[in-house]
Amino acid sequence: MEDIATRPIGMFDSGVGGLTVLKALRERMPCEDVVYLGDTARLPYGTKSAQTVSRYAVQCAAELVRRGIKLLVVACNTASAVAIGPLREAYPDIPVIGVVEPGAQAACRATRNKAIAVIATESTIAGGAYQRAIHAMEPEARVLGHPCPLFVPLAEEGWTEGEVTEGVARRYLDPIFRPASGDERPEAPDTLVLGCTHFPLLAPSIRAVVPASTTIVDSAATTARTVFDALERLNLRRPGSGCGMTRYLTTDDVPRFARTGSRFLGTPVTEAQVELVDL
């Protein structure tokens, strides 16, 4: 009988952003096999309706399930925020882990003044998934959600540091962390959740403009830990040692996926590793 533990982990995102989650996963579980699907033909998910994103997410999952995965990681905040329910309904026998709950959990553990800022795409903030996940664990928490849509193209353009990026970061974050003096405002948050998989690339610029005492929660790292714990609990860790294989699927433009993907993964993605699929 086939040992399910030897199967790959499946992951998907609307594009290359989820590769920051894959990178964290690889660091923690180097010997797992992974199939990563980037639905680049239909990105970005962040500006689309919940209904459309759910439909796309189930189509991505179907392609991965067809390839025999043992666990599904939704490496996309927008899809994690709106499609976890529909995905668990469509595939009740496969564990599904999103990026929202691990990030919310880490923020609740980190905060001391119970004020947490969440930055993400427009639809993730509007959907309120982080706000709900944090309140479920910490009902007293004050959660400030703020959309930062320009961070996504800045990360994709590779403008991760420098004057322009810090200028954008300051314009988005100063109202949250450095309100004009004299304002009658509650205490600024002590914890900032990067609620979009693109944002870890901009961490240096974000770090440069928030107060030094702020804890920055990177949901990629916390998600990797959650996946590790789930595999342990379900006895699904891949046996043996050695380096796991990664296979990439994309719905559009293989060379572009390899090029921008390398930036997000931090190591080269070759075109030979990438397969074009039609969902």
Place this chain on the structure above:
Amino acid sequence: MEDIATRPIGMFDSGVGGLTVLKALRERMPCEDVVYLGDTARLPYGTKSAQTVSRYAVQCAAELVRRGIKLLVVACNTASAVAIGPLREAYPDIPVIGVVEPGAQAACRATRNKAIAVIATESTIAGGAYQRAIHAMEPEARVLGHPCPLFVPLAEEGWTEGEVTEGVARRYLDPIFRPASGDERPEAPDTLVLGCTHFPLLAPSIRAVVPASTTIVDSAATTARTVFDALERLNLRRPGSGCGMTRYLTTDDVPRFARTGSRFLGTPVTEAQVELVDL
């Protein structure tokens, strides 16, 4: 017999950017009826392959043709660059006008030193459509194509002026218009084509960073003139006077279309004018 001249003009774009073309069209031909389709569920086209964009463009056109249009405007640079051929093949009996040729024509008329810069999305520049269209009219011209992908989300975010936007504009345009002194470089272009329908919104910031003598060609205005000329020539101008009707179709999120659309059109788009369609 139905008079074809009374039919609406059909226009499509991947989103709301093409509304800058509609705005120019309305100014020149206020009494025409227009059906505008924004394929927001699948935007942006600018990062997708030529094959995918062509398929989407033909699907958009099919929806408009079904509604009985007399002329089709491809109000999207990416689709104009790669899909005009497939569209004319699919609908040989409907005049199809894109935004690339009118913009190229205006640039060739404006330049004195035969050096023209074109800024657009990554795929428009990589596809080389402006370069080809300009060389077809002006074989001696030196064409400098430069992708400016961050301008798109800046326009959508409404950050059309100010320090951040000028910083982005400077980073993109200084290498073209203000090369480091001491460089052995040919003369800077005297003409700049805004080769993306989003860019006219950023014209004040673009104007602020290029030399004052630069002619900026806005392809929205030049396309409206080309449409006017075609309707005259084909005897398809709508008879009578009075205000034409505009109908909007979108493939995702009606409230968002109305909200961001109003910014691009410069006048309010109400949700009642917008219809959700599935292509």
